[in-house]
Amino acid sequence: DVTTFPPVHEDIAVVIGEDVPAQRIREAVLAGGGELLRSAEVFDLYRGEQLGEGQKSLALRLSFRAPDRTLTDEEVAPLRERIREALAEIGGSLRE
Secondary structure (H helix, E strand, O other): OOOOOOOEEEEEEEEEEOOOOHHHHHHHHHHHHHHHEEEEEEEEEEOOHHHOOOEEEEEEEEEEOOOOOOOOHHHHHHHHHHHHHHHHHOOOEEOO
């Protein structure tokens, strides 16, 4: 009997240059999230004046899951910081 612990879902928006492909953004997010980040799916693309010329905002739904427990917000917070750092390396930032 295998117990499956529920995932913790979180949506983020990444502001980044228009020339950076969505796949590259997704790879950076997955690398930053580490082994507890099970998926990162793009669900929206936004372009608008408030982002600035040559910028886009990509929304991703993140799913974090541990094999042995239900994750807490306190456990997910440092992963979010690592994702922020990984995005900075490719010229992106989290939209607040």
